[in-house]
Amino acid sequence: MGVDSATHRVASRAGDPLTSALMAPRVRFAPSPTGYLHVGGARTALFNWLFARRHGGVFVLRIEDTDVERSSAEMVDGILAGLRWLGLNWDEGPQVGGPFGPYFQSERLDRHQAMAARLVAGGSAYYCYCTPDELKGKREAAGGTSIYDRTCLRLTTDEMARRERDRMPRAMRFKVPSGEVRFDDLVHGSIEVDAVTIEDFVIVRSDGHPTYQLSVVSDDVEMKITHVVRGDDHISNTPKQILLYRALGAPIPQFAHVPLILGPDKKRLSKRHGATSVMEYAQQGYLPEAMVNFLALLGWSPGSGNQELFTRDELARVFALEGISGGNAVFGPEKLDWFNQQYIMRLASDELAKRIQPSFEAAGLWDVSLLGDRRRWFFSVLDLLKPRAKRIGDFAAQARYFLTDRIEYDHAAVEKHVRAAGMGQHLLALDAAFGELSAFDAASLEAALRAVADLRGIKAAALIHATRVAVTGTSVSPGLFEVLVLVGCDRVHARLQAALRLIAPAPG
RNA sequence: GUCCCCAUCGUCCAGAGGCCCAGGACGUGGCCCUUUCAAGGCCAAAACACGGGUUCGAAUCCCGUUGGGGACGCCA
Numbered sequence: 001m002g003v004d005s006a007t008h009r010v011a012s013r014a015g016d017p018l019t020s021a022l023m024a025p026r027v028r029f030a031p032s033p034t035g036y037l038h039v040g041g042a043r044t045a046l047f048n049w050l051f052a053r054r055h056g057g058v059f060v061l062r063i064e065d066t067d068v069e070r071s072s073a074e075m076v077d078g079i080l081a082g083l084r085w086l087g088l089n090w091d092e093g094p095q096v097g098g099p100f101g102p103y104f105q106s107e108r109l110d111r112h113q114a115m116a117a118r119l120v121a122g123g124s125a126y127y128c129y130c131t132p133d134e135l136k137g138k139r140e141a142a143g144g145t146s147i148y149d150r151t152c153l154r155l156t157t158d159e160m161a162r163r164e165r166d167r168m169p170r171a172m173r174f175k176v177p178s179g180e181v182r183f184d185d186l187v188h189g190s191i192e193v194d195a196v197t198i199e200d201f202v203i204v205r206s207d208g209h210p211t212y213q214l215s216v217v218s219d220d221v222e223m224k225i226t227h228v229v230r231g232d233d234h235i236s237n238t239p240k241q242i243l244l245y246r247a248l249g250a251p252i253p254q255f256a257h258v259p260l261i262l263g264p265d266k267k268r269l270s271k272r273h274g275a276t277s278v279m280e281y282a283q284q285g286y287l288p289e290a291m292v293n294f295l296a297l298l299g300w301s302p303g304s305g306n307q308e309l310f311t312r313d314e315l316a317r318v319f320a321l322e323g324i325s326g327g328n329a330v331f332g333p334e335k336l337d338w339f340n341q342q343y344i345m346r347l348a349s350d351e352l353a354k355r356i357q358p359s360f361e362a363a364g365l366w367d368v369s370l371l372g373d374r375r376r377w378f379f380s381v382l383d384l385l386k387p388r389a390k391r392i393g394d395f396a397a398q399a400r401y402f403l404t405d406r407i408e409y410d411h412a413a414v415e416k417h418v419r420a421a422g423m424g425q426h427l428l429a430l431d432a433a434f435g436e437l438s439a440f441d442a443a444s445l446e447a448a449l450r451a452v453a454d455l456r457g458i459k460a461a462a463l464i465h466a467t468r469v470a471v472t473g474t475s476v477s478p479g480l481f482e483v484l485v486l487v488g489c490d491r492v493h494a495r496l497q498a499a500l501r502l503i504a505p506a507p508g
Numbered sequence: 509g510u511c512c513c514c515a516u517c518g519u520c521c522a523g524a525g526g527c528c529c530a531g532g533a534c535g536u537g538g539c540c541c542u543u544u545c546a547a548g549g550c551c552a553a554a555a556c557a558c559g560g561g562u563u564c565g566a567a568u569c570c571c572g573u574u575g576g577g578g579a580c581g582c583c584a
């Protein structure tokens with residue numbers, strides 16, 4: 001049945017020059033390695049990845065490293081690391097190769113130049129001998145911005161010959177034809193621009209290197225990209241690029257321009273707003289699945305339903321470019337925190353253990369037995385801590401008193417709860433009662449504690465608080481009885497005794 | 509300045525002419541649970557920027573205003 005309808009669709013569209021829409025889509029993420037992978041780029045990459053996965057297409061990673069001054073291998077590694085952390089695997093690109101390589105733009109210069117040659121040969125481009133200084137002067141004279149006045153397009157053959165003879169440096173400009181340029185953006189709908197507002201942009205610099213406009217189009221054409229999903233800031237470049245596609249006689253891909261991510265002050269997200277690199281979030285203890293979920297819902301919606309939690313695979317099943325909203329989105333860290341907490345709570349203990357291990361090691365709390373002999377016990381500790389953790393790093397701090405007997409007392413808490421009138425005697429009685437217990441489980445412990453409190457005429461809450469401080473050193477912890485069970489009979493006894501010594505009057 | 513994009517609760521979204529005196533989530537406030545902190549449950553406050561049209565009827569369509577954002581490089 002699926003085969004029939006598919007063949008039918010293909011057949012009915014046969015002869016349509018835009019058959020690319022029916023082929024498996026090919027999308028690309030093309031970062032320029034002049035910085036780390038920031039959240040905006042990560043979201044664009046995610047949308048591309050999701051779209052490719054949704055339609056059984058190909059996700060290409062291409063590094064646009066032609067700005068030699070600002071690009072570095074270190075940045076490339078950082079971007080790859082960020083994508084891997086998010087789980088956005090690429091089908092073609094650095095380290096995996098592919099049939100349309102190379103995937104570093106700097107290695108494709110000859111192709112760009114060949115394309116430029118085609119453009120001049122076809123009369124779509126011309127040489128320009130104006131110097132940057134001259135252009136700057138004209139621009140300033142015009143008060144800020146102006147469109148190139150086509151001085152060099154009007155050069156006579158003699159004038160041109162003279163410049164060539166003098167070996168004047170020359171750039172290549174695209175000859176923008178007049179008329180309207182219109183395209184259907186998948187998120188914005190129809191966008192139309194009058195070509196008179198577009199200047200004859202440079203496509204090859206005087207040093208022979210292609211500019212961005214030429215190289216993206218050249219690479220996208222040769223890599224057979226069918227859908228260009230990129231930031232909103234490229235929307236004004238799109239008409240220029242469409243003109244290039246036309247001049248080249250190449251099929252024009254579909255465009256989807258995704259709105260920018262703003263900081264809380266509604267300004268373009270930048271370092272001022274705090275962490276912008278995805279790896280910074282990794283270091284701060286955010287889970288990649290939380291980041292993916294958060295980023296996916298930032299500016300995109302599946303349309304109906306009230307679901308908020310989506311796994312990467314669920315997203316890949318329902319993602320559609322049409323669900324991207326047209327307006328900019330503010331990056332709200334509170335919601336990221338919520339997602340993170342939700343994912344931490346749902347993480348299986350063995351998986352969680354892997355992720356917290358580095359921070360435990362750093363805190364000197366790790367021991368191989370936690371995944372060996374003490375595995376079950378350790379996982380129970382994690383289960384208690386899970387709903388109380390916002391970041392991965394929270395576990396080390398909160399698990400301290402389970403893993404070490406060097407208790408750090410919160411002095412204010414000791415004063416308030418343990419050094420209360422008569423509390424020493426109460427705790428002594430409690431310790432004795434615990435010692436009588438045949439089963440050291442939560443229910444028995446609670447019954448025993450309440451009985452002691454009752455007998456001594458104090459509130460159970462007061463005894464609970466004092467015991468918590470005595471055993472954990474702090475006034476905040478998971479439910480006391482669960483904590484006591486996991487700390488264990490012997491250590492609870494030892495800590496009660498230690499607490500009594502702590503509040504005992506100095507010998508003398 | 510020119511061109512382009514955008515405009516629903518504080519924030520992220522739903523809403524594609526009557527289902528909307530606008531729905532969900534985060535955050536905020538309150539209550540419940542309770543032994544502290546979380547988690548969880550319940551409740552609440554909270555928005556269609558403004559002005560004109562079109563229509564029997566507009567958050568939804570059109571125009572304008574205002575506001576925000578982006579682009580105007582021999583950067584990508």
